[in-house]
Amino acid sequence: MSEIQKIVTRFAPSPTGLLHAGNYRTALFSYLFARHVKGTFLLRIEDTDKARSKKEYEDNIMESLAWLGLPHDGFARQSDRIDIHKKRLEQLIASGHAYISKEIPKEPGDREEVIRFRNPNKKVKFHDMIRGFIEFDTTELGDFIIARSMEEPVFHLVVVVDDIDMGVTHIVRGEDHISNTPRQILIYEALGAPLPEYAHLPTVLAPDKTKLSKRKGALPITAYRDRGYLPEAMVNYLALIGWNPALNDREFFTMAELIEHFDLKDVQKSSAIFNEEKLAWFNRQYMAKLTDEEFLAQAKPFLAAGASLGTSAISSDLLVKLLPLIRERIHAFGEIPKLFSPEGELSFMISSIPSYAKEALMWRQEKDITATKAHLDFVINAITALDASAFTLETIKAAVWPYAEKVGKGNVLWPMRYSLSGKEKSPDPFIIASLIGKDETLHRLTIARNLIS
Numbered sequence: 395m396s397e398i399q400k401i402v403t404r405f406a407p408s409p410t411g412l413l414h415a416g417n418y419r420t421a422l423f424s425y426l427f428a429r430h431v432k433g434t435f436l437l438r439i440e441d442t443d444k445a446r447s448k449k450e451y452e453d454n455i456m457e458s459l460a461w462l463g464l465p466h467d468g469f470a471r472q473s474d475r476i477d478i479h480k481k482r483l484e485q486l487i488a489s490g491h492a493y494i495s496k497e498i499p500k501e502p503g504d505r506e507e508v509i510r511f512r513n514p515n516k517k518v519k520f521h522d523m524i525r526g527f528i529e530f531d532t533t534e535l536g537d538f539i540i541a542r543s544m545e546e547p548v549f550h551l552v553v554v555v556d557d558i559d560m561g562v563t564h565i566v567r568g569e570d571h572i573s574n575t576p577r578q579i580l581i582y583e584a585l586g587a588p589l590p591e592y593a594h595l596p597t598v599l600a601p602d603k604t605k606l607s608k609r610k611g612a613l614p615i616t617a618y619r620d621r622g623y624l625p626e627a628m629v630n631y632l633a634l635i636g637w638n639p640a641l642n643d644r645e646f647f648t649m650a651e652l653i654e655h656f657d658l659k660d661v662q663k664s665s666a667i668f669n670e671e672k673l674a675w676f677n678r679q680y681m682a683k684l685t686d687e688e689f690l691a692q693a694k695p696f697l698a699a700g701a702s703l704g705t706s707a708i709s710s711d712l713l714v715k716l717l718p719l720i721r722e723r724i725h726a727f728g729e730i731p732k733l734f735s736p737e738g739e740l741s742f743m744i745s746s747i748p749s750y751a752k753e754a755l756m757w758r759q760e761k762d763i764t765a766t767k768a769h770l771d772f773v774i775n776a777i778t779a780l781d782a783s784a785f786t787l788e789t790i791k792a793a794v795w796p797y798a799e800k801v802g803k804g805n806v807l808w809p810m811r812y813s814l815s816g817k818e819k820s821p822d823p824f825i826i827a828s829l830i831g832k833d834e835t836l837h838r839l840t841i842a843r844n845l846i847s
């Protein structure tokens with residue numbers, strides 16, 4: 395081994411479900427640490443639990459890491475390494491550190507023989523880069539099982555064998571593994587291997603402080619990809635879950651900047667929160683940095699989804715036209731189709747106006763609906779007088795605004811806007827009118843006015 399030891403970390407997920415943000419935060423920290431020290435980052439799929447491990451979950455892990463931009467320098471799958479595990483198991487039996495134990499089956503299907511580790515029953519002390527020294531008395535662990543048979547070593551043994559064999563120097567993983575560490579250290583010692591450094595990361599919790607787990611509510615990371623989140627925003631947000639760099643509350647980091655600044659010593663001990671609202675906020679900030687071209691390119695894959703929401707397909711032309719309005723209203727690209735759905739704020743562009751009661755046209759401070767009718771008449775006349783070839787936000791506003799200022803802005807603009815959008819919430823009436831054009835504007839205003847009769 396060279397004098398300056400090369401640092402090797404790994405991410406070792408079990409493909410027994412779809413991994414959530416908390417799992418990928420672990421992957422990210424392990425990756426950032428490795429890159430920061432110019433070390434090696436390995437990926438190991440821990441699929442020893444044959445009943446629960448599934449190829450589709452492994453595929454999802456690969457896709458998620460690729461999406462986040464966390465490439466690995468080496469890859470292993472535990473089920474491909476069974477010969478190595480077996481050799482080490484034989485070594486432990488030969489050296490007397492493990493033995494074949496006769497068992498009394500308690501339930502049908504229980505083994506009559508397993509392989510147990512001969513526990514030296516001693517105090518084990520290890521250093522954790524985040525928590526300092528941790529000491530355990532292993533006596534209470536008894537002679538724990540390390541294999542169900544020579545072909546079926548269990549988790550503790552394979553983790554240690556693989557970490558030794560793959561040269562892992564730093565184990566960065568969730569703090570739920572602290573209680574496994576003493577057993578694993580005993581195995582390291584029995585195999586005569588040097589101990590790795592440990593860094594047990596604080597658990598990632600939901601905002602209500604309950605556990606984020608694969609089985610309880612937490613979304614797989616690919617669900618955010620599929621909702622149109624940007625991986626850069628996700629990485630930035632994940633990095634701040636439990637990591638507090640002493641950089642004056644700085645919040646924005648590119649991957650390169652994270653690699654530059656990341657240090658395990660700045661990881662907090664207390665649990666950290668994954669907050670979807672904060673993630674959405676980050677995503678919006680990252681979306682705002684995109685040029686129009688970049689924004690459109692990211693949006694395109696999501697447009698077809700409009701069809702399933704009852705909207706006709708949203709054309710790229712429409713998107714370009716409405717870009718500022720869309721940018722103002724979304725936190726992720728996947729929200730675009732909904733904006734154009736019948737309930738959405740931008741539906742006025744592609745669906746017909748839903749029918750409404752005439753009272754809806756009245757501004758809340760208006761006392762008399764005949765006044766609303768008079769205002770609509772004014773607007774219709776003012777717009778009729780405009781030249782269709784110069785029908786812009788500015789010309790429309792200039793034609794209506796002075797009157798609205800005189801008689802009350804809400805009294806005029808509310809019925810105008812409601813007529814054009816059929817909604818309580820929508821862009822302002824001048825924008826809508828300029829977008830739908832003079833004829834359609836007059837058509838909708840006339841329908842509204844005639845409702846009042």
Ligand code: GLU
Pocket residue numbers: 406407408440553566567568571
């Ligand atoms: N395969 C374990 C898990 O998914 C991780 C083991 C480890 O990091 O040591 O929780």
